[in-house]
Amino acid sequence: MGPTASGKTALAIELCQHLPCDIISVDSALIYKGMDIGSAKPDAEELARAPHRLLDLLDPCESYSAAQFREDALREMAEITARGRIPLLVGGTMLYFKALLEGLSPLPSSVPEIREQIEKEAAELGWEKMHQLLAKVDPESAARIHPNDPQRLSRALEVYRISGSSMTELTQVKGEPLPYKVFQFAIAPEERSELHQLIAKRFQLMLEAGFEQEVRALYQRGDLHVDLPSIRCVGYRQMWDYLAGKLSYDEMIERGIIATRQLAKRQITWLRGWQDVFWLRSGDLTNIEQICSVVGEK
Template sequence: MASPLPPAIFLMGPTAAGKTDLALELARVLPCELISVDSALIYRGMDIGTAKPDKATLAEFPHALIDICDPAESYSAAQFRQDALAAMAEATARGRIPLLVGGTMLYYKALLEGLAAMPSADAQVRAELEARAQAEGWQALHDELRCVDPESAARIHPNDPQRLIRALEVYRVSGLSMTAHRQRQQAENTVAGAAAGGQFPYTVAQLAVAPADRSLLHERIALRFQLMLEQGFIDEVEALRQRSDLHPGLPSIRAVGYRQVWDYLEGNLSKAQMQERGIIATRQLAKRQFTWLRGWQDVQWLDSLACDNLPRALKCLAAVSILT
């Protein structure tokens, strides 16, 4: 008889919903090790605008995959999957339960399903694409992508240069679109999964926390952005801006809030415009996270404003045999 799979917990939800607070409550009563699932918390020196847990919290409740990259570096979903699986295996070996907390849904998807192997970056191709974008505009590149990979073009906005260049780079380097690479990987995974039982190597309880009333989440987002400004968010971005190796095209600086404050410091926005656009961008992020979660399977929802989330979460964990 096969050994039972070890337990793991996913704690998901939109930004500003209270995921960290509930994760800490769970960690106080369960033998958990926390693993961050957040594409902004990976960066050192980006603390205020990412709502990173403070030093005292991290000292008491260490989180894997926080502060692992410099803002000048890129970090892919494939790298996350490798790092997260390693952190989960280490926690399991210590007899602990991996508790993954964060809102980067692509990371969760990569962890559960894997990712198609894509060709490596090609500096010459990227330079050619960037030069064309400067000469003709990003819409011209998006039009090209729509011709060679309509599915990716439907997902990628013309004003998302990082993903747009990557999608075209993949096609030019390999002769296959991103969509074709993913379809081939899915077919291979189906065959391999059937041979291996088709299982992710953990019994996972998937929890999502959010206010039942969406307008309350919008209020929380606005209040949190204002608090970030009071805590020194502008100074934090100014310190990044003083570095010669950082610029607005990097994934770190494109993070929600950072790009808006950067534009303010560049003189492109007034302070009021910066705050308004930062809040709007954060709301849009929350909307995208909700969209992901609406199509997610086996999710147990918790109201982040309820006072009984801990016992409800423990009941959900027991229902899927996380707790014995």
């Protein structure tokens, strides 16, 4: 686990050369086809060295939930362990890790009629007003969900209207825990300034690799829009706004880097509250040795 640009993929691929591991991606952007450069998806050479599972599952017009991830990950883990190998889960989508480790809360399934009613109200009142309505019934979720995040905002309101309980109340009820012995490692630079440099460098490398052309191909399809989870991914949203004429090229770069920093900050905040994590430092040549030592001891 770790913040974006901290070196998770490179470390995982190297670890596969020392332990009989198969990698399972834990990343909400890597599941989308055609979103390779901006998501830092492993390239052909990296995949040849260490194949990754749960990549390229969906078209960008589709959505994917933590529940779907848990189901897919458990299936892959069972297959890997049946062959006598070790599932190595790698990524930065902390909600997916949480769903996998703790199980899922008993949230109600979506009801199309209620979802449509919420969308109709939002069209009339605006999402800012819908956010205020959520704050009255579920202040904790409202504090966590941005007013410009219609998918999560709609879901939180829907859960309350279906069940009569807030999402906050329901998520405190845990599901089935993970039936595996787990070793948890987090990697990050020692200084935040170093992480910021890595983020800026990687964003520039993405641009040089053709990130604009990648997003332009998605933009020109005509069936994708900024409210989809895929297009809201960090970097993609900012490039989309540039292609739509809402940002200059330099503004797109600046906002893309800022949004990536904010994502990394949220990831680190999650991890600081995580239990039983062994911390590694980005770029430390002894990381593999440390991991093998911890796993070997237990």
